[in-house]
Amino acid sequence: MNLVLIAILGVMTFSSRAIGLVLMPKSEGRLQEIFQRLPAGLFAALAVVSLLDDSGSIQSTRSLVAAIAALVVSPTRSLPLIFVSGIAGYLVSALVL
Amino acid sequence: MPPDNDRDALRRTLTKAIPLAVTIGAYGVIFGAGAQEPLGPLGTLLASAVVFSGSIQFALVGLLIAGASWSAILVTALLLNARHVVLGAALRPSIDVSPMRRLGLSWWMVDEAAALALADTESARSTLLATGILFYLSWIAGTTIGLLIGGVGDIASVAQQIAPVLFIGLTALLATSKKTVIRCVVTAAATYIAALGWPEARGALALVVACVIAIPGSDE
Numbered sequence: 001m002n003l004v005l006i007a008i009l010g011v012m013t014f015s016s017r018a019i020g021l022v023l024m025p026k027s028e029g030r031l032q033e034i035f036q037r038l039p040a041g042l043f044a045a046l047a048v049v050s051l052l053d054d055s056g057s058i059q060s061t062r063s064l065v066a067a068i069a070a071l072v073v074s075p076t077r078s079l080p081l082i083f084v085s086g087i088a089g090y091l092v093s094a095l096v097l
Numbered sequence: 098m099p100p101d102n103d104r105d106a107l108r109r110t111l112t113k114a115i116p117l118a119v120t121i122g123a124y125g126v127i128f129g130a131g132a133q134e135p136l137g138p139l140g141t142l143l144a145s146a147v148v149f150s151g152s153i154q155f156a157l158v159g160l161l162i163a164g165a166s167w168s169a170i171l172v173t174a175l176l177l178n179a180r181h182v183v184l185g186a187a188l189r190p191s192i193d194v195s196p197m198r199r200l201g202l203s204w205w206m207v208d209e210a211a212a213l214a215l216a217d218t219e220s221a222r223s224t225l226l227a228t229g230i231l232f233y234l235s236w237i238a239g240t241t242i243g244l245l246i247g248g249v250g251d252i253a254s255v256a257q258q259i260a261p262v263l264f265i266g267l268t269a270l271l272a273t274s275k276k277t278v279i280r281c282v283v284t285a286a287a288t289y290i291a292a293l294g295w296p297e298a299r300g301a302l303a304l305v306v307a308c309v310i311a312i313p314g315s316d317e
Contacts, residue, residue, distance in 0.1 A: 026193075035189075038187055
């Protein structure tokens with residue numbers, strides 16, 4: 001039963017990826033400008049969403065400290081540095097708090 | 098042999114992708130260990146092989162454990178998948194190949210690969226392909242390891258708590274101008290406010306808020 005569900009989810013997920021990349025026409029001008037700047041905002045919004053729990057509260061102080069530590073070094077735009085800083089923030093807060 | 102420029106570009110891409118591949122592999126381990134109960138070993142491996150989406154797969158496991166109906170799971174998947182349409186549309190101008198090739202490429206379009214491809218406007222297609230394959234292998238390897246080692250205890254909770262770090266990294270990769278940074282900050286703040294009002298729908302709200310805030314003004 002679950003295998004059928006998994007197969008349906010696989011088709012849905014692949015289709016959602018294909019709609020944007022295959023079926024949507026190549027955007028131009030203003031529309032292209034909007035699409036180009038959407039992903040950065042979308043990931044920023046997902047960062048906030050992943051910080052929250054089901055009641056809308058910050059899921060934990062450790063998570064918040066990890067996010068702040070990652071944000072502090074984010075101007076470097078270095079993924080390794082952002083990950084290391086975020087994880088270090090998490091570990092330090094786990095030890096201290 | 099590819100030309101030196103291509104090899105240098107591939108090397109640069111993989112250097113950026115490796116930390117993400119390690120993270121994806123770690124989440125794969127957690128998924129592999131945690132999904133065994135509701136999905137069984139075959140279902141767990143099949144989910145990673147054919148869905149290839151951490152957010153959908155973790156939601157599937159959570160909802161199955163909670164006893165959710167198929168319709169609830171499918172609606173959740175629909176909402177979570179909506180962002181792929183946006184990411185695909187954003188990538189589309191940089192990937193000028195035949196529809197069949199774009200169809201093949203779309204298989205690899207996970208968030209992380211899309212972010213790297215969007216950041217690499219010179220060779221978005223090869224970046225999407227190379228990083229997508231790398232991330233797929235990491236995800237499958239992680240899932241297999243998770244299946245083999247079983248329970249991971251608090252690691253799942255830790256992974257959930259450091260998830261924002263991954264998205265902050267992807268945001269930083271794409272926020273190349275001051276205007277984009279400001280737009281990201283406004284989007285994050287607006288998403289937080291919206292999520293306070295409707296926390297159950299925060300995943301869908303993230304996409305709606307990002308779309309609304311991307312529309313006004315110009316980056317010129």
